Each structure stands twice: as structure tokens, then as C-alpha cells.
Amino acid sequence: MVEENGKQDETASETSKKKAPAVSSEKIAVVLRNVGNAPILQKQKYNVDKNKTVKWMSNWIKGKLKLQENEQVILYIAQQFAPPIDQHVGNLFDCFGTNDKLVVQYATQPAWG
């Protein structure tokens, strides 16, 4: 599926300019919220390819937060549930998306000990 204006976003960082309709685009709108002591991201809203996995998103956020190698990012949806890491974000959007977006909370788990 090609996006309406013919441009393919490689990164997930160009969003607020164009609000792609939730149905026709291959991307879904995600809003990232920090949990507890996790650092706050400069930018919270992204369009993410719906085939990306939870694992991909965790690593991507980890990179954005510049975490250490042995720290983890854990994602939560519906404010309670850590989805399986091989789950596609598109599935999560279908189940839990509201108002055309998926709210994802992220927690960081520091190195143990």
C-alpha cells in the first residue's frame, strides 16, 4: 500500500505534519507515555508501521532514551498489560486503540542489583 502522497516514511518521526487516516495507511498513531521513573521523551507522538513488533518498539525507545546495554524497556498497554514481544503493534492498535491512536506506556527496568 502506497501512502496517498507517495512518500514513504522510513523513520517513525514525521508525524504531526500529516495525520494519515487510520484505515488506509500502513502506520498507526502511537502516543508514548512514561511510567514511574522512566525518562520522558521529547516527542511522544509517532506513526509506527503496524508490522513492527513490541520488541522492535522497546529497542527503539531504548535507543531514544539512550539507555545502558543491560537496561530494558517494557511496554504496557491498557495501563496494565505487557504484550508479548513478538506481537505486532497493528494488532494492539486493533484491540486497544481509541480515537485512532494507541497509547503505549513504557517503563524502564534498570540493571538488577
Add this chain to the structure above:
Amino acid sequence: MTGTLTEERFKEQCEALVAFSDKINDGWEMRRDLDDIYIVKKVKLPVVFRDDNNKNPGVPANTISVKEAESDDDSSEDQITLEDSDPCPFSPSSHLVTFEYHVVYSTSYTVPVLYFNAWFSTGKLLTVEEVWKLAPPCSDRYSYITQIEHPILARPFYELHPCRTEQLMGQMGSSEGDTYLVSWISSMGRDVGLSLDVRYAMSGT
């Protein structure tokens, strides 16, 4: 923000979880031992052990899609046997492993604790090194997965140390509500192959 759970809430949430599991055929069972209750789930998963060179960095332990099989069979998970694959447990080939997870309440930590055992289709139990290979390389798996006596059954199980639980669950702030157990299982289990169906989060369990 506390990350603990009272025993009473633990029991209530176990019952709710098992009731929902029955509806969706997810396999959780309630076990009782005098006043204690705990829940158990058994599942078979194809597992790929990462080798030390991290050749398969992106393969989670609970992956269902078998990595490119050496044979050309229409290889579903069920057809993998140890004879077909490299018997060395540190190779990147898949093994069908049976996991048995137990969620038991710890009165000293006042949180649930995850215990599990895992064995190959030959019946051979996974060694502690193999179990460590299940957890993501970025976490300090050597410290927090240890072999210990199951508090009720009194035989050896692997345990995810409860130290991490309070810290993580405290961030979620779910001690007050009914969602602690769902949050907890989905968070803690991910490192050792236990995943929770998304429908639990939709059920209000």
C-alpha cells in the same frame, strides 16, 4: 508507590484469571495446598538458544515461528526432535521445550513469585545455563533466575527472584486495582517464555 499485593487480592485475582483462562482455553489451573493456592500453566514452545556470539539477537525465547529449519519438511513446531537438530544446547537450532509455570504467593515479599521448570522432549531438564539463555542478553539473568526449592512442592524449580517485582510493579501503581496479576504475569513472564494473551487485558480481569 507500593508494588506489593496482599494475599487476599492475590487469591481473588488468581480465581478471576483462571476463570477467564477457562473461557479462552488458555490452560491456567488452580492448585490448592491447605490454605495456599497457586496457579499453574504448562505449555510447549519451540525454543532457540542464543549462542554466545549472539547470532540470533532478535529471536525471542517464546517465538512460535521456527527459524529456517535445516530440513525441508513442512516443519511445524511439533516435528522438531532432538535427533533432527543439533543436540548441542548452545547451537542456534530450535528445540521443543515443555515449560511448567507456577505462580505462588510469597508472604515474605508480599508479591507473587514465578517458578518454572523446563524440559526437552526427551524428558531431560534444562540446565541452569540453558535457562539463562532464555532471558534477554541485556538483563542480569544470572542473578535473578536461580534454582531453588518450590515453597509448596519442595522440589527444585527455577525461580525469578522477587526483588525486581516490587520495583517494577510499583511503577505501574496497580496494587490497588484488580490488574496486578495480569500486569505481573505479562511483565515477569516475558523473559522466560511465558506470554499472556492480550484478551486478559480486555477482560477486565
